[in-house]
Amino acid sequence: MILTVTLNPALDLTYRVGRLLPHRTHRVSSVDERPGGKGLNVARILHAAGEPVRATGVLGGDTGARVARLLDRDRIETAFTPIADETRRTVTITDCDATGFWEPGPTVTPAEWGAFRARYLRLLGSVSVVVLSGSLPRGLPVDAYARLIADATAAGVRTVLDTSGDALRAGVAAGPDLVKPNTEELVALVHGAPDATPPRAAADEGAVARLAALADAARALGAGAVVASAGPDGLVAVTAEGSWHARPPEVVTGNPTGAGDAFAATHARGLRDRTPWPTVLADAVALSVPAVAVAVAGAVDPSVAARLRPSVSVTPVLEEHPAC
Amino acid sequence: MILTVTLNPALDLTYRVGRLLPHRTHRVSSVDERPGGKGLNVARILHAAGEPVRATGVLGGDTGARVARLLDRDRIETAFTPIADETRRTVTITDCDATGFWEPGPTVTPAEWGAFRARYLRLLGSVSVVVLSGSLPRGLPVDAYARLIADATAAGVRTVLDTSGDALRAGVAAGPDLVKPNTEELVALVHGAPDATPPRAAADEGAVARLAALADAARALGAGAVVASAGPDGLVAVTAEGSWHARPPEVVTGNPTGAGDAFAATHARGLRDRTPWPTVLADAVALSVPAVAVAVAGAVDPSVAARLRPSVSVTPVLEEHPAC
Numbered sequence: 001m002i003l004t005v006t007l008n009p010a011l012d013l014t015y016r017v018g019r020l021l022p023h024r025t026h027r028v029s030s031v032d033e034r035p036g037g038k039g040l041n042v043a044r045i046l047h048a049a050g051e052p053v054r055a056t057g058v059l060g061g062d063t064g065a066r067v068a069r070l071l072d073r074d075r076i077e078t079a080f081t082p083i084a085d086e087t088r089r090t091v092t093i094t095d096c097d098a099t100g101f102w103e104p105g106p107t108v109t110p111a112e113w114g115a116f117r118a119r120y121l122r123l124l125g126s127v128s129v130v131v132l133s134g135s136l137p138r139g140l141p142v143d144a145y146a147r148l149i150a151d152a153t154a155a156g157v158r159t160v161l162d163t164s165g166d167a168l169r170a171g172v173a174a175g176p177d178l179v180k181p182n183t184e185e186l187v188a189l190v191h192g193a194p195d196a197t198p199p200r201a202a203a204d205e206g207a208v209a210r211l212a213a214l215a216d217a218a219r220a221l222g223a224g225a226v227v228a229s230a231g232p233d234g235l236v237a238v239t240a241e242g243s244w245h246a247r248p249p250e251v252v253t254g255n256p257t258g259a260g261d262a263f264a265a266t267h268a269r270g271l272r273d274r275t276p277w278p279t280v281l282a283d284a285v286a287l288s289v290p291a292v293a294v295a296v297a298g299a300v301d302p303s304v305a306a307r308l309r310p311s312v313s314v315t316p317v318l319e320e321h322p323a324c
Numbered sequence: 325m326i327l328t329v330t331l332n333p334a335l336d337l338t339y340r341v342g343r344l345l346p347h348r349t350h351r352v353s354s355v356d357e358r359p360g361g362k363g364l365n366v367a368r369i370l371h372a373a374g375e376p377v378r379a380t381g382v383l384g385g386d387t388g389a390r391v392a393r394l395l396d397r398d399r400i401e402t403a404f405t406p407i408a409d410e411t412r413r414t415v416t417i418t419d420c421d422a423t424g425f426w427e428p429g430p431t432v433t434p435a436e437w438g439a440f441r442a443r444y445l446r447l448l449g450s451v452s453v454v455v456l457s458g459s460l461p462r463g464l465p466v467d468a469y470a471r472l473i474a475d476a477t478a479a480g481v482r483t484v485l486d487t488s489g490d491a492l493r494a495g496v497a498a499g500p501d502l503v504k505p506n507t508e509e510l511v512a513l514v515h516g517a518p519d520a521t522p523p524r525a526a527a528d529e530g531a532v533a534r535l536a537a538l539a540d541a542a543r544a545l546g547a548g549a550v551v552a553s554a555g556p557d558g559l560v561a562v563t564a565e566g567s568w569h570a571r572p573p574e575v576v577t578g579n580p581t582g583a584g585d586a587f588a589a590t591h592a593r594g595l596r597d598r599t600p601w602p603t604v605l606a607d608a609v610a611l612s613v614p615a616v617a618v619a620v621a622g623a624v625d626p627s628v629a630a631r632l633r634p635s636v637s638v639t640p641v642l643e644e645h646p647a648c
Contacts, residue, residue, distance in 0.1 A: 015415070015425050022344045025424035062390040069386065091339070091415050093425060100349035101339050101417060 002046055002268045003127040003157075005120070005148060006039030006057035008105055008137040011067050014092045020099055035067045035074075036090055038133035038162055041261035042268070045287075047076050051269055054079055056123055058116055058137070060106050061086030079123055081116040083108055108139040120148060124155040129272045131264055132171070133162040145171035158271045161223075162264045164188070169221075177224040178267055182260065183211065186228050190217045208245045211236040212317045216243075227281070229263060234285045234312075239277055242316060246281035248289055249311035259288040282312040326370055326592050327451040327481075329444070329472060330363030330381035332429055332461040335391050335413045343419045350417075359391045359398075360414055362457035362486055365585035366592070369611075371400050375593055378403055380447055382440055382461070384430050385410030403447055405440040407432055432463040444472060448479040453596045455588055456495070457486040469495035482595045485547075486588045488512070493545075501548040502591055506584065507535065510552050514541045532569045535560045536641045540567075551605070553587060558609045558636075563601055566640060570605035572613055573635035583612040606636040 014032040035044070039057060046053040059067055059080045064087035071078050085106030093099040108116075124130070130152045132145050141147075145167055152159045153175065161168070161176040164185045172179055172189065181189060208230070215226040215238035225239035234247035263284045270280030283305075290304035338356040359368070363381060370377040383391055383404040388411035395402050409430030417423040432440075448454070454476045456469050465471075469491055476483045477499065485492070485500040488509045496503055496513065505513060532554070539550040539562035549563035558571035587608045594604030607629075614628035 013413075013415075015427070017425065020346045020423075022346065022419075022423050023421040025426065028425050028427050031427050062386060062393065066386040089337075091337075091425070095346075097347040099344075099346050101341065101352050101415070102349065103339070103352050103355050 001052045001054060001127045002272060003123055003130045004039040004043040004046075004053060004055050004057075004268075005130060005132045006037040006043075006055065006134060007108070007116075007140065007144065008037055008135045009040055009057050009059060009064075009067055009087055010036035010103075010105070011063050011070075011087065011089045012036030012092070013089060014094060016094050019095045020093050026093075033066075033070065035070050035076075038261050038264070039131060040067075040071070040076075041258070042131050042133055042162075042265045043071075043076050044074060045262055045265040046268065047074070049265070049269075051265075053077065054123065054127070056080060056116075056120060058083045058106075058108055058112060059087050060084060063087040063089055079119065081112065081119055083112045105137050106139075108137050110139075113140055113144070117147070117151070121151055121155075124152055124157050127157055129158045129160065129268045131160045131162065131268045132176075133261075133264060135163065136167050142166045143170040143174075145176075146174035149174040149176050160264055160268050160271065162260065172218065172221045172223050175222045175224065177271055178227060179218065179223045179225075180227045180229065180260070180263055180267060181218070182229045183231065186211075186214050186218055186226070189221070190214050208236055208317055212238055212243050212245075225277075227263065227267060227284075229260060234288075235263065235281055236317065237277060237281055238317075241277055244278055244281055244314050245317050246278075246285045246312060246314045248285050249308060249313075262287040262290075278314040282309060282314050285312045325376045325378060325451045326596060327447055327454045328363040328367040328370075328377060328379045328381075328592075329454060329456045330361040330367075330379060330458060331432070331440075331464065331468065332361055332459045333364055333381050333383060333388075333391055333411055334360035334427075334429070335387050335394075335411065336360030336416070337413060338416045338418060340418050344417050344423055357390075357394065359394045359400075362585050362588070363455060364391075364395070364400075365582070366455050366457055366486075366589045367395075367400050368398060369586055369589040370592065371398070373589070373593075375589075377401065378447065378451070380404060380440075380444060382407045382430075382432055382436060383411050384408060387411040387413055403443065405436065405443055407436045429461050430463075432461050434463070437464055437468070441471070441475070445475055445479075448476055448481050451481055453482045453484065453592045455484045455486065455592045456500075457585075457588060459487065460491050466490045467494040467498075470498035473498040473500050484588055484592050484595065486584065496542065496545045496547050499546045499548065501595055502551060503542065503547045503549075504551045504553065504584065504587055504591065505542070506553045507555065510535070510538050510542055510550070513545070514538050532560055532641055536562055536567050536569075549601075551587065551591060551608075553584060558612075559587065559605055560641065561601060561605055562641075565601055568602055568605055568638050569641050570602075570609045570636060570638045572609050573632065573637075586611040586614075602638040606633060606638050609636045 015028040016030045017026040043055040054077045056079045060083035088103040088105030091101040149159045159176040160178045161171045215228045218226045227237045237244045266284035286309040287305040339352040340354045341350040367379040378401045380403045384407035412427040412429035415425040473483045483500040484502045485495045539552045542550045551561045561568045590608035610633040611629040
């Protein structure tokens, strides 16, 4: 069983309009409404792949009740702690591209955080991997993920951390088994702030080596393995067993959130099964192709991934330093 | 007791952002969430003024439950009929101006419409005025308002109709005591389609006379009285007792939906109390000033209206035809 933790879930609304015109009124032609927040996307992807998964976190108010009802409808097993504040909504307007509006979300009280953590400790007894995803709501300590990682490690449960900024920095120090930053998050983690020239194009080996060097530096901060997403060019992984670059057969652009959640789901399964790194990296890249192709995060067709899987290349990254 | 009918209510969400930039993601700095739909705004305005009011209509799903809870919180007396489909949301993004997104809303089944109408007939027994406001949801006959007006008239209950397009045309034929179109709605009602040159500026007497002529033509279609809003220039009323132009002491621009709902609330009270037309017209214009000044429809400070009330001018409109 894999446990996903979503401390700042959302009700994700996607509105289709002909064209977004500021300071006009638009009739929405279609409404998509689904549970949001990275952890719930990971839970949905795992559930769609037939993997036993349980979603935990905090939910509040009528919006939280709506999220719970939608998860029930999708038959996702849940164990959420109630909070007094309203769970947030996100509204995405799609015309030729996406325009997003994120509500600030609830404040979690110390008592609610305590209630969540007590329940989390009980849930750890029946799982082998925990995926901790997304931003922290107001009210939680910046080391909230660090504490949950320490709890999991003490219980013999492996951990995947997918967050950013201070929550990532504090979490890495607690020694998660895997972190999966994108290039910008990785640069911010290692250098303390976004670098002016992140190694964006991983297509040349110099860029891959530079990304691997950054991941190596991030690993030195405490993570067991660092899998850095190189956007459309796949993944660069630095682990205790070696370093690899996994790349899709073709460059696919689209929804990067969807791809990141697909990566996290695949790595959680890989940690659970102790799958060799080259295999799990190829699986993750294959699953990212259908994930980025859909507009809505968390909706993935596993059959597309299975078809693409043989064409993914995984090559070791040489240990030498970049030429520049 | 005044009864407001809202057949297509909404959960109105207003998000404040620094500046709306298409195809970017925005963190919303504040969220306002309130019951929406013109009829619910009218109910809130009457309730805030201390007038006995009950809100009826149809509500469905989690969004409908949220609307009901917000009405309860505002202590509005309600008598809604449940429907299976989800009540709609509207999302308004405000930066220097407002950008709106309206969900398409639910479809009401014939059985649900029948259940609403049976309940409405019972509610008519305890009210003296009904205000029927807003658009019709999918599934209802275009003459839905006409039937409700006929029911009210048969029960000796006076009626205010505030809608547009085909629903207004069909409704007027049933003889409501008052309709309150804006200039565009009035032109569409009389001429069948928006006129290329509606009499926009009522500040000159020629324009007021042209608006009065249009209102007179609309009255001939069946309405007992036609009160046409001339935007920032106030109201032009054509009634069996005479025709008047009521104008505010200064031109106020802002939220026209708020002003329209304030007009409807004031006219409902005027019909209930059989207030002379010049008095009720001055009341309506005075209440519109604080209504347009606030960004959110339905939020009105009655004390501002009371202060402005003596400065509103109400002058008879001469019965002659416009000079052009």
